[in-house]
Amino acid sequence: MNSDELTSQLEFFRDIGVESLDVSPAAEAVCDRLDADRAPLQESLEDLDSIRADIGDCQRCKLARTRTNIVFGSGNPNAELVFVGEAPGYDEDQQGLPFVGRAGQLLTKIIESISLKREDVYICNVLKCRPPDNRNPEPDEVASCNPFLKRQLATIRPKIVCCLGTFAAQTVLQTAAPISRLRGKFFDMDGMRVIATFHPAYLLRSPDKKREVWEDMKQIRAELFRLRS
Ligand code: URA
Secondary structure, eight states: OOHHHHHHHHHHHHHTTOOOOOOSHHHHHTTSOTTTTOOOOSOOSSOHHHHHHHHSSOOSSGGGGTOSSOOOOEEOTTOSEEEEESOOOHHHHHHTOSSOSHHHHHHHHHHHTTTOOGGGSEEEESOSSOOGGGOOOOHHHHHHHHHHHHHHHHHHOOSEEEEEHHHHHHHHHTOOOOHHHHBTSOEEETTEEEEEEOOHHHHHHOGGGHHHHHHHHHHHHHHHHHHHO
């Protein structure tokens, strides 16, 4: 991490009200590649490349007509922690990678706030194509795309899935409950622990909510420790 990145990380900590940093060996341990001593979970019959190949030059829904690139997901294929967002925005559509715009930069800081790197985790979205003008995903688009997210999760088999924002939380948890009721607690789903927090794009508009996201991230860090011991 260079000094600019360090400054921006410390600014993020200040924004979310962190008053001291835990640099004990236990805190550093989570920095280690999280899959290092991971017990193999149920063997998956496919890998991420074959799911991507199956998506192909997808024409399954109307978003194919307006997208530039399919945004499949990126990161550690053996990640213990997966972040699921809503759908690609402009920058993601241009680059074919998830969370690379302003919200993505904030997500990177959020990940680093619990001493992880982006490369340690896996990041993807419910929808793999950008909705025009970033409008909300429509039911037929979710119906076409959600099976691929389910296959990604079944292949990675993370210990924890963190849903970013209302849409991802409602889709992954299959509920209509509002994010205010869903965030900040763990749900068990298919052998994974699922937690929801506010979307980084929402935090850019409502920075006062960063404090809650920090609380959620601390829960994730503690749960990772618990599941590893
Ligand atoms: N917002 C999302 O939900 N996903 C992205 O990849 C970028 C912004």
